[in-house]
Amino acid sequence: MAAVREKTGDMVISGILFSIGLAAILLSRFMPPGEFSVPGPGFFPTLLGTFLCIVSGAQAGRLMAKKGGHSVVRIGHPRIWATLAALLGIAVFFETLGFIPVIALFVFFGLKTLSPLRWITCLLIAGAAAAGAFLFFNTLLGVQLPPVRWL
Amino acid sequence: MEVLQYLITGFSIALTPMNLFYCFLGCLWGTMVGILPGIGPLGGIAILLPLTFKMDPTASIIMLSGIFYGAMYGGSTTSILLNIPGEAASIATCLDGYQMARQGRAGPALVVAALGSFIGGTISIIALMLFAPPLAKAMLKIGPGEEFSLMVLALIIMSFVSSASVLKTLAMILLGLLIATVGMDPFTAYPRFTFGCLGLANGIDFVPLAIGLFGVSEILMNFEEMAKVGIIKPTFRDLLPQWKDLRDSLGPVSRGSVIGIFFGFVPGISHVVSTFISYAVEKKLSRHPEEFGKGRIEGVAGPETANNATTGTAMVPLLVLGIPAIPATALLMSALLIHNVNPGPQLIQDHPAVFWGLIASMYIGNFMLLILNLPLVSIFINLLRIPYAYLAPSILVISIVGVYGVNSNPVDIILLAFFGIIGYVLRKFRFEMAPLVLALVLGDKIEMSFRRALTTSEGSLWIFFKSSFSKVFLIAAVLILALQLIAWLAGFRTQEKEKSP
Numbered sequence: 105m106a107a108v109r110e111k112t113g114d115m116v117i118s119g120i121l122f123s124i125g126l127a128a129i130l131l132s133r134f135m136p137p138g139e140f141s142v143p144g145p146g147f148f149p150t151l152l153g154t155f156l157c158i159v160s161g162a163q164a165g166r167l168m169a170k171k172g173g174h175s176v177v178r179i180g181h182p183r184i185w186a187t188l189a190a191l192l193g194i195a196v197f198f199e200t201l202g203f204i205p206v207i208a209l210f211v212f213f214g215l216k217t218l219s220p221l222r223w224i225t226c227l228l229i230a231g232a233a234a235a236g237a238f239l240f241f242n243t244l245l246g247v248q249l250p251p252v253r254w255l
Numbered sequence: 256m257e258v259l260q261y262l263i264t265g266f267s268i269a270l271t272p273m274n275l276f277y278c279f280l281g282c283l284w285g286t287m288v289g290i291l292p293g294i295g296p297l298g299g300i301a302i303l304l305p306l307t308f309k310m311d312p313t314a315s316i317i318m319l320s321g322i323f324y325g326a327m328y329g330g331s332t333t334s335i336l337l338n339i340p341g342e343a344a345s346i347a348t349c350l351d352g353y354q355m356a357r358q359g360r361a362g363p364a365l366v367v368a369a370l371g372s373f374i375g376g377t378i379s380i381i382a383l384m385l386f387a388p389p390l391a392k393a394m395l396k397i398g399p400g401e402e403f404s405l406m407v408l409a410l411i412i413m414s415f416v417s418s419a420s421v422l423k424t425l426a427m428i429l430l431g432l433l434i435a436t437v438g439m440d441p442f443t444a445y446p447r448f449t450f451g452c453l454g455l456a457n458g459i460d461f462v463p464l465a466i467g468l469f470g471v472s473e474i475l476m477n478f479e480e481m482a483k484v485g486i487i488k489p490t491f492r493d494l495l496p497q498w499k500d501l502r503d504s505l506g507p508v509s510r511g512s513v514i515g516i517f518f519g520f521v522p523g524i525s526h527v528v529s530t531f532i533s534y535a536v537e538k539k540l541s542r543h544p545e546e547f548g549k550g551r552i553e554g555v556a557g558p559e560t561a562n563n564a565t566t567g568t569a570m571v572p573l574l575v576l577g578i579p580a581i582p583a584t585a586l587l588m589s590a591l592l593i594h595n596v597n598p599g600p601q602l603i604q605d606h607p608a609v610f611w612g613l614i615a616s617m618y619i620g621n622f623m624l625l626i627l628n629l630p631l632v633s634i635f636i637n638l639l640r641i642p643y644a645y646l647a648p649s650i651l652v653i654s655i656v657g658v659y660g661v662n663s664n665p666v667d668i669i670l671l672a673f674f675g676i677i678g679y680v681l682r683k684f685r686f687e688m689a690p691l692v693l694a695l696v697l698g699d700k701i702e703m704s705f706r707r708a709l710t711t712s713e714g715s716l717w718i719f720f721k722s723s724f725s726k727v728f729l730i731a732a733v734l735i736l737a738l739q740l741i742a743w744l745a746g747f748r749t750q751e752k753e754k755s756p
Binding site for chain 2: 198207211
């Protein structure tokens with residue numbers, strides 16, 4: 105897990121928010137601003153962007169003025185990266201393999217990583233869970249899901 | 256008499272087999288997410304939100320509301336048996352509930368909590384039924400200026416009650432409002448921040464955003480602390496309370512109902528604040544205040560009743576004003592908007608089936624919850640025996656199905672992961688997600704009422720101060736901001752003084 109100083113993390117997030125506000129102001133310049141009596145599409149985003157710059161700027165200023173703030177935030181447990189990788193894998197293979205195999209693989213992967221179960225038990229649970237989920241969501245609740253593509 | 260007729264119609268809608276099934280499903284899922292620490296009503300609603308898109312609007316709001324008030328019931332179970340509040344509003348229940356459980360009196364605590372919840376919830380629905388129609392009639396007269404001021408006040412209150420710093424909360428509100436501007440301009444259909452991408456024409460999809468920020472980020476946070484918990488498991492016989500317990504709870508339940516109903520109307524703070532106020536009132540009125548925190552039944556009865564008594568009246572701002580008072584009702588509002596049902600003063604007139612069907616279903620749901628939370632409590636408590644290793648993949652599968660089911664587009668799963676990690680990082684640095692989502696839901700309405708007000712007044716800002724309603728809302732918003740600023744400056748000065756040698 106990475107250890108990040110809380111102050112540094114807050115500064116980075118404030119910087120990102122300031123950039124988002126600034127980008128909103130700049131991009132709104134390409135939209136018709138309208139008049140104050142008949143505001144156009146660019147009016148409200150410019151206003152919001154300006155306020156976001158002010159607020160995130162004030163937050164950054166507050167952090168700079170603040171002495172100390174050495175507390176550390178630990179982020180990025182390996183399980184978190186594994187989960188995100190698994191979610192991206194599901195997105196990529198969801199329509200090429202189908203719901204049942206992809207979800208079975210996901211549950212298997214999850215159980216194998218998180219639980220002390222033997223791989224054969226994980227495989228059986230994963231298969232049953234994927235088939236059960238398909239029956240519940242697709243058959244009972246009518247959610248359109250691709251079952252198994254190669255069949 | 257007219258109300259009674261509408262209520263009978265509402266029952267005829269809510270009692271259809273399909274609506275009963277969805278009401279039960281909502282209550283069951285709500286109880287489960289209330290019991291399981293770390294999901295809460297927000298995550299619970301967000302996860303099932305997409306499944307409601309293919310239902311009719313009445314069934315979908317019945318189910319989602321069931322999750323909302325079901326979670327309030329379920330939250331008490333873990334507070335009493337484990338000292339773990341399933342959701343924030345159950346924190347006050349932990350204080351005496353867990354002490355009672357440790358003394359072998361978990362049963363009476365659970366029964367009183369369930370009965371109090373039932374009574375508070377039912378009285379709150381009666382209040383909703385009686386207050387909403389006349390208030391809606393009065394609100395039909397307000398213009399865009401008042402509407403804008405009211406929504407600004409709601410967002411400012413949110414920044415006031417948020418546990419994060421004011422600046423962080425304001426930044427989240429502004430970010431939410433800015434995200435809401437992505438897509439077609441509501442007046443001219445001019446594409447904003449779409450970068451030529453057709454997929455962004457309708458704005459950033461709410462479902463992956465809400466599930467990612469609330470559901471997935473919560474799971475990622477919990478992955479860091481997969482602790483095992485010891486469970487006190489009461490049997491059915493243990494559940495029987497003594498006559499003294501019931502007698503001692505009568506006063507707290509009555510007072511908790513009144514406190515909950517009142518605070519339900521107040522945007523942003525209803526659930527959590529009402530429970531602590533009820534706890535404080537009971538302690539103040541008790542002949543043995545020194546025993547509070549050591550297992551007094553009044554400390555369970557009052558807060559649990561107040562908590563559930565807010566659920567009905569918290570719906571009033573949403574259904575009558577079109578302004579979600581709390582984040583959970585913001586998700587309910589998005590569900591209604593997806594079905595082209597606009598919450599606001601016109602809702603009762605335009606969609607009586609939705610309004611009265613919902614009210615009737617809440618009576619039925621409260622009864623279902625009483626059954627689910629009393630005799631079946633020992634079954635539900637088994638949920639806590641499920642290791643997180645099994646629970647987390649199951650919740651993620653439900654989230655994936657929910658997100659994919661909306662557009663049948665796997666890109667939404669990538670968005671889910673993206674918003675999940677954004678939510679995780681922001682929460683690690685103590686940014687709150689609820690103000691962002693609330694602002695996102697209100698964004699379109701705020702912009703429309705602001706621009707409409709300026710157009711009507713030909714650019715005069717005086718329109719926001721013209722009516723007394725608008726004046727009160729804006730003055731309240733300015734006062735709250737000033738209070739926060741003073742508190743912040745005072746804190747900053749004290750900090751500086753402490754540091755100077």
